[in-house]
Amino acid sequence: MLEAGNLAVESARDIGASFADCRVEQTQVFQIEIVDGVPKNCQIAKIKGAGIRALIDGSWGFCPTSDLNPDSIRNVAESAVDLAISNKDRVSDIFDVEVGSWKDSAKTVTKIPLQSVSIEEKMSLLKELDKEAHSFDSRISSSKIRYEEAITELHIVNSLGTDIHLELSIPWLVVILTACDASSSQRGVARLGGSGGFEQIDYESARVTLNESATLALDKLDSISPKGGTYDIITDPDLTGVLAHEAFGHACEADNWVSDVTIFRGNLGKKLGSEVININDDPTIPGLRGSFDYDWEGTKTRPRELIKEGVLNELLHTLETSSRMNLECTGAARCQSFMFEPIPRMGNTFFKPGDWDFEELVEDTRSGMILCGIGGGYTMSSKGVYAFMSTHGYLIEDGERGHMLRGTTISGEHLTTLSKIDALCDDFRMNSGTCGKGEQHVPDMSGGPHMRICKMVVGGN
Numbered sequence: 001m002l003e004a005g006n007l008a009v010e011s012a013r014d015i016g017a018s019f020a021d022c023r024v025e026q027t028q029v030f031q032i033e034i035v036d037g038v039p040k041n042c043q044i045a046k047i048k049g050a051g052i053r054a055l056i057d058g059s060w061g062f063c064p065t066s067d068l069n070p071d072s073i074r075n076v077a078e079s080a081v082d083l084a085i086s087n088k089d090r091v092s093d094i095f096d097v098e099v100g101s102w103k104d105s106a107k108t109v110t111k112i113p114l115q116s117v118s119i120e121e122k123m124s125l126l127k128e129l130d131k132e133a134h135s136f137d138s139r140i141s142s143s144k145i146r147y148e149e150a151i152t153e154l155h156i157v158n159s160l161g162t163d164i165h166l167e168l169s170i171p172w173l174v175v176i177l178t179a180c181d182a183s184s185s186q187r188g189v190a191r192l193g194g195s196g197g198f199e200q201i202d203y204e205s206a207r208v209t210l211n212e213s214a215t216l217a218l219d220k221l222d223s224i225s226p227k228g229g230t231y232d233i234i235t236d237p238d239l240t241g242v243l244a245h246e247a248f249g250h251a252c253e254a255d256n257w258v259s260d261v262t263i264f265r266g267n268l269g270k271k272l273g274s275e276v277i278n279i280n281d282d283p284t285i286p287g288l289r290g291s292f293d294y295d296w297e298g299t300k301t302r303p304r305e306l307i308k309e310g311v312l313n314e315l316l317h318t319l320e321t322s323s324r325m326n327l328e329c330t331g332a333a334r335c336q337s338f339m340f341e342p343i344p345r346m347g348n349t350f351f352k353p354g355d356w357d358f359e360e361l362v363e364d365t366r367s368g369m370i371l372c373g374i375g376g377g378y379t380m381s382s383k384g385v386y387a388f389m390s391t392h393g394y395l396i397e398d399g400e401r402g403h404m405l406r407g408t409t410i411s412g413e414h415l416t417t418l419s420k421i422d423a424l425c426d427d428f429r430m431n432s433g434t435c436g437k438g439e440q441h442v443p444d445m446s447g448g449p450h451m452r453i454c455k456m457v458v459g460g461n
Contacts, residue, residue, distance in 0.1 A: 004068045005157040008052045011077035013159050017054035017084065019097040020077070021158035023296060024050045024068070025338040032119070033146040034126045037134070041146075042119075051338040054080040058094040059087040060320075064339045093258070097319045099329050101161035102300050106293035108169040109286065110197030114149050117198045122147055125203065129210050133177055136214045139221065141180040145210075147201070148172045150443075156298035164298040170289060170443050171200050172432060175210050179217035186406065188217030189373075189391070193432040194287045194445075220392055223406040226460035232368035232396075233410065233456045234361060237429035239390055241446030242374045244279050245349045245435070246388070247414055249446075251381040252281075252306045252314075253332070253344040253437075254321035263384025263414050267312045273418035276354050279307040281316060281332075283347030289432040290347035290444035294331065297342050301331030306349075310418075316344040336440040343438055351448030354424030358450050361423055363399040365452060370394040370401060371408055387411035409459035417453060425450040 005022040012020035026048045033041040049066035050073065061083030065076040126145050133143040152168040172193035179186050190213035194200045235243065256262035264272075282303040283292050295301050297319050305313045315321070316332035321344060323329075333342035362370070373391030380386070389409045395402035412420075430447035 004050055004073050005155050007070060007073045008050060008077045009157055009159050011074045012052065012054040012081050015078060015081050017056055017081050017159070019055040019159050020053060020080075021156065021162070021297065022050055022052045023338050024155045025152065027150060027152040027337065029148070029150050031146065031148045032123055032126060033144065034130045035144050036142055037127070037130050039123065047337060049338045050076070051335075051341070052077050052080045053341065054084045055097060056081070056084040057088055057091065059084045059091045060341075061085070061087065062341045093324055095323045097160070097323050099160065099299070099319060099322070101158070102294065102298055103161070103163045104294065105165040107167040108195050110169050110199070112198040114151055114169055114171060114198055125201070125206065129175065129206055132207065133175075133210055133214060136211070137179070137218055139179045139181055139218060140177055140214060141185070142178040144176040146174045154296070156294070156296065158298060162298035164294045166292070166294060168195065168292070169197060170195050171198060172289070172443070173201050173206055173209060175213040177213045177217045179214070179221055181221050184221050186217050186220035186223070188213040188215070188220070190216070191432045194289050195291050196287055200287070216392065219404055220406050223392060223404040225407040226369065226395070226405050226458065228458060228460040230455050231458045232365050232452065232454050233458065234365060234368070234370045234396070235451050235453065236370065236372035237427065237447050237449060238373045238431045239371055239388070240351050240448035240451045241349070241431055242388055243417070244351050244448055245346060245444070245446040246377070246379040247386045247417065248279055249281060249306065249346045249349045250379060250437070251384070251414060252316055253346070254315040254317045254325065255344050256381050257315060258321055258324050261382040263381060264312060268315070269312065271311050272307065272415060273310040273421055275309040276424055277307055277310045277418060277421055278305070278352040279349070280305055280352060281346050281349045285348055288348045288430060288445045292347065295333040295342070296335050297333040299329050299331040299333065301347070304330050304332070307418075316346065318342055318344050334442050336442060340440050343440070345437065345442055346435065346444055348430065348445045350430065350446060351424060351451060353426050353428045353449040356423050356425045358425045358427055361425055361450065361452060362396055362401060365396050366399050368396045369405065369408070369458060370396060371410065377409070384414040385412070386414065407460065411457050411459065420454045420456065421451060422454055423452040424448070
């Protein structure tokens with residue numbers, strides 16, 4: 001892998017690239033799914049190849065290849081340079097990459113390597129969970145339990161001297177259960193995963209995830225749709241995390257800044273909300289699904305304080321965006337595989353907790369809603385608007401949690417919402433997921449504490 005990467009970089013530099021890099025990747029993906037006791041979608045996929053980039057006067061050329069033979073690597077590197085040259089006339093911002101370099105290796109810490117657990121053992125776990133799901137309550141009408149894992153070996157080299165070797169291991173379990181009675185059908189979804197080995201999906205943790213999914217589906221059978229209007233709301237850690245990631249995190253990805261498609265542009269260093277607001281993106285936290293030591297350009301990553309005490313503090317940068325904006329590269333380049341170019345992406349994004357007790361915050365709110373989870377929605381960083389559907393919630397009546405809700409949406413504007421956040425609790429939870437952007441999907445986590453947002457537009461019946 002190292003030989004192919006070095007050859008690619010040397011070849012691109014020899015024929016005119018001012019900067020060149022190469023990511024050589026080998027990944028094995030495994031997925032199994034059980035639907036109502038029947039195994040489906042058992043797949044093993046292996047990919048191996050290299051993604052080669054060349055930069056000339058601010059113009060990039062990128063070419064992937066699955067052929068790592070020397071002649072092929074040279075030809076692909078030459079093609080990357082040719083593309084950079086052909087695109088030069090379309091580039092308005094001439095820049096070069098001038099950063100430090102890193103030489104290191106990093107490996108996901110695993111107690112039980114994923115490769116050491118057989119397919120039969122993994123299938124047995126899912127079958128046992130499925131059996132428990134259908135015995136949990138007679139109203140559980142259907143089940144879908146999916147296990148995924150990805151094991152990646154990645155070698156990154158560039159013309160500045162970077163030489164990084166990464167070994168990543170990411171398992172994930174998703175449990176989707178449906179409950180039915182005479183008048184309603186409701187779904188509960190729960191997820192479990194991180195970076196590590198099969199110890200991340202141990203039986204007891206998987207059972208807790210199953211129980212969470214089943215309990216939610218059953219409880220929602222007695223839920224009601226609220227009346228739409230303007231309410232003070234308290235978001236649970238899952239929905240708080242969605243806001244951190246979707247509404248605010250994407251707006252801090254620096255490619256949106258150089259393309260002028262973020263409502264936050266022009267606000268760096270400005271106060272956008274109360275000093276209680278702190279939004280971080282931290283891929284250095286061990287064991288989380290969105291964690292990594294070096295990004296996909298080989299830059300050492302670090303915690304990023306996107307919003308600090310209400311002030312827009314920093315952005316998520318790649319080598320390109322940091323060079324174009326003359327700011328520090330924050331190690332946020334990620335991509336789905338060697339077949340894609342690295343772009344600014346989040347890792348683990350969250351609101352930091354505050355000092356409110358949850359029950360005290362409910363009592364202080366008096367009248368409103370607690371809204372939980374994410375059932376879909378959209379965000380548009382360019383216009384600074386979003387709308388999300390919660391999976392469930394609860395009325396707040398006379399300072400106490402009341403009837404369970406379903407089918408509830410919230411909508412708002414990024415900047416206005418930040419000005420309406422006035423309290424964060426001292427609890428905290430992260431939720432595992434997968435983020436899509438630019439036709440690429442990468443593993444991530446988001447979360448935070450319970451959080452109050454005043455006078456939010458809530459949709460219901």
